[in-house]
Amino acid sequence: MSWFSGLFAPQSNVNEASAKEVQEMLQSPNGRTPLLVDVRERDEFAGGHIPGAVSYPLSEIRQWIQELPKDRPIVCVCRSGRRSDIAANQLYRAGYEDVTNLVGGMIAWSRERLPVER
Secondary structure: OOHHHHOOOOOOOOEEEOHHHHHHHHOOOOOOOOEEEEOOOHHHHHOOEOOOOEEOOHHHHHHHOOOOOOOOOEEEEOOOOHHHHHHHHHHHHOOOOOEEEEOOHHHHHHHOOOOOEO
């Protein structure tokens, strides 16, 4: 990447993980199971989500951003990974240090044939 193109590259301060990596995090016996925050709209969430995920739509982030625990890892998820990246970066800027974006979102999760709850 040239210095010029680097000027326009998105800057992210959060971790990124694949669907399989997130699945491993959820099954980790180390006691640091992440909180899955699904930032899609509620009707999208109702259509299918990762088991154990909680629904906090990105459109309502100002209302819920301070409700999440700061002492627990957080994984943000959406349909494709774009909204969850925005949410994860906003969480990071609000003082949440252990934040991860699920790259590819529910599309990637479904491609890996990982469990979905309806």
